[in-house]
Amino acid sequence: MSERGSFACVITCIDGRVQQPVADWLMARLGVDYIDTITEAGPDKALSSGSKAEVEAIMRKVLISVNAHHSRAVAIIAHHDCAGNPVSKKEHVRFLNECVKVVTSWGMPLRIITAFVNDEWAIELLTDTMK
Numbered sequence: 532m533s534e535r536g537s538f539a540c541v542i543t544c545i546d547g548r549v550q551q552p553v554a555d556w557l558m559a560r561l562g563v564d565y566i567d568t569i570t571e572a573g574p575d576k577a578l579s580s581g582s583k584a585e586v587e588a589i590m591r592k593v594l595i596s597v598n599a600h601h602s603r604a605v606a607i608i609a610h611h612d613c614a615g616n617p618v619s620k621k622e623h624v625r626f627l628n629e630c631v632k633v634v635t636s637w638g639m640p641l642r643i644i645t646a647f648v649n650d651e652w653a654i655e656l657l658t659d660t661m662k
Contacts, residue, residue: 572615
């Protein structure tokens, strides 16, 4: 841990209902002090099938977290009742699986986590590349 603390990064929804529970869950799961938060409306759709410009903007923000804060993990989180990507859980899972491929293609040495915040606001782990 650096003198500034340890970091991980999350790509999550702008929806304020999910941000704090997700940050708390990630800090506990990863044993880090801070979470760099990148927000998008419907982040799983934006990252998996957004425009080249959208995906590159997210990647640049992840790079800042990696380079400035030495983050070694990135989580992509989708949630129930998402206004930015109003689809079924099954579709969110499909988008999240595509997100793993996109982030992997960036060639960064990152642990990739995906999760879904369900209708009870509980966080369901879907993918962890360090399992």
